[in-house]
Amino acid sequence: MDALAELDRRHHDLTDQIGYWQHVIAAAEDGSAKIWRPADFTAGDFARVGGRWVEVLRVNTKSLAVSVCVERRPIVTTDHATSTGRVPYDNVTGRATPDEITRLTAPKKG
Structure with missing residues (x-):
């Protein structure tokens, strides 16, 4: 019976912790912080x-598979990638489409 009581206690503790962190995430999003998720990205x-901007190769549940380059390039695409890597969503600070990256790298006029 002690094992069942211990499991019940742990269940309630974990349920409380999940509720707390759901509240923290909701508050962060309400305060204009972006919490990145798989739904925000496509390959x-x-x-x-x-x-740096890194090209997304695959969207996974907990991380993005991205192009990796040993050179310190500001934008890493599959054209100059030396390997692939994984980036957890909490390390992501922005998202751009390929068109936005093209505009960002276009020579300035005038």
């Missing part, structure tokens, strides 16, 4: 990670 998009 071919770019994610801002550590001051």
